[in-house]
Amino acid sequence: MPAQHSADTVSATLARSRLGVWPLVFTVMAAAAPLTVVAGGATTGFAVTGITGIPIAYVLVALLLALFSVGYVTMSRRVLNAGAFYTYITHGLGKPAGVGAAFVALLAYNTMQIGLYGGFGAVLAQFLDDRTGLHLPWWLCAYAAWAIVGLLGVRRIDLNSRILATLLIAEIAVAVIFAAVHVTHPAPGGISFTTLAPGNVITAGIGAALAVAIAGFVGFEGTAVFSEESKDPHTTVARATYLALTIIGLLYAFCAWAMSVATGPTHIVDQARAQGTELIFTLVAPYLGQTVVDLGHLLFVTSLFAALLAFHNTAARYFFALGREGVLPAILGRTSPRSRAPLTGSLVQTGLAAIVLAIYAIAGWDPIVRLFFWLTVLGGLGVLLLMTATSMAVAVYFTAPGNRDHLGPGRTLLAPFTAAIGLALVVIVTLDEFATLLGVDPTSSLSWQLPATYAVAAAAGIVWALILKTIRPQSYAAIGHGANSTTIDLRPPTRVGR
């Protein structure tokens, strides 16, 4: 057998079973949940913040995230590791920062996931009430989803990728059809592009709008996790990332703008406040049959569920990786042998969700504004902080000429550095307008208490890393390796990852 031929055989054989661009796009878009963002995120964003510039915010954020992705996917070629964010931060900014980032990520993804239960519970309860006359409290619907997600998480049954792809395409189709109806039936005064005008960027409250938009994109960053599993780590991850960003960016901006056309830019906020997540449906109801509207509602519910499961798995994965590294108790690194599920990580996430849902149910807080919107936006802020730190880490990592190798300075230094500055600016304006974002009084202590949880998480992570350094040097050395931490004592300390 000619050696040259067979060398190709191994890699070609392995590549055949690996992820291509489109499966990767569908995987991450399930987490981004397009219809959830369009019907839930955008409308609640208009209502809570009172800002009409939500559509342009989606465009701006897509562009900024594209810039972020340049450095991010370049890093994914260098560091093949399923940890992504906190792995990269460990490489660029050191192990204490890495653990800080890991804690922030744990908090952010758990917050995001739990917040989605509010949306799911309220939307499903409302839908059942309207269509069947069944009066169920939102928390009962949320707990039903919670039980299924918990079970699927432990059994590690994923929604079949074909079903997922079909649902996603249907979701996008419904969103586009609704938007087309919105645009073709504008409010008196005709089609207006006011909400897309770049002038909105400098208006007060753009920080809140940007934060709403960021929360809608969370999930796209999952591509890099699969760098090892992709057909070609050099191109697959990059293409999938840009493709996912483009699709969801265009979709969000178009649909949010279309809604403002249907209501008229001056009325979008009032309408969104009056009708909440029903707005997108009530605007098309006069022109489309009840069947289509029902289908839209159902897809809204399935998209929320897909996102719930996706973020549940993300959070469980983080618990698992940190358990394997020895940063968190080793019991979190346990798997369920029969199902390849991160067993303990999944159970912990399910437990956390149960507690938070119970608190909301007992306190009687509003599931849409306080649970869905607040927590997903708070989760989005956490991911924004992580992306900012990751950009900095990528730029720092590539300042070492050895790490840059043959890669040009544009994508290794310039893009991540610019993205870091851009994202940091977004962080600053977001924090400044956090009260607007929550829809609370500017003097409310919530406006600093909620973001401060990330500072606490980051500080706890950094301190814990420094404690580990003294009490468990073996675990400290393994930080940032995820599942590969087992091979840590086998290789030179400078080369990390695979």
Add this chain to the structure above:
Amino acid sequence: MAYINTAYPNGSAPTRGRHTAGAGWQAGPRRPTWPLVADDLFRLAHRDHDGRPLLDEHVTGLGLAAALLAELVLAKRLALPGGQVMIVDTEPPIDALAHTVLDRLAAERAALPVRTWLAYLARTAHQDVAERLSRAGHLRKTTERRLLGRRVRYVPTDMNTAAWPWARLSGRLQKGQPLDGFDTLLGGLILATDLYRTVLLGHAADLETGLRAAVTTAPAPVRELLAHTEAAVGDAIITRR
């Protein structure tokens, strides 16, 4: 590599696998033996009476792939310097499957990482090892009709043989007896695949400590192989889609 000698203190393997089975009636010179690690891991990963899998399919594949490499390591055909698979002896193994695997490794011009070979061998390892056990008469292939299509399952022909690796491992660990090289590897593989909590049921926590201690004293290539297996399994859990 001193551990090869400790694998079989008496120069012969106990009742493991088929190569010793013939020695009973063949009164002549003792036939050479091959360390059939993958056979025993296959038995551990399936229920002894009906052959039902106890471990996720993908993880089983990785574990069996590691076991096939482990056989070649135990038989001094391979070294694993820095996570790369290097052939140190091309003498054909007496076992047909091991022979095939070594040929496949040798056909590669450059040394490839352990992780690449694990992924490559994992695709077919389950089928390969099941067929090796079937040829030796330890498994019987059955086809079940199911709601959608059919499912092939390999049912052990003798429950006692199928349960022996489990009985041997947990017995030795419970009595605190030292494990030989073969069982250390086997134990390391059930740790790496998280199968140990199923295998050592009831005593998992106590026995895990003993098993981990045994693994840490294993020779470097064995530890290297086990570490890469555990990492591959961990990544398979994280990136499962």
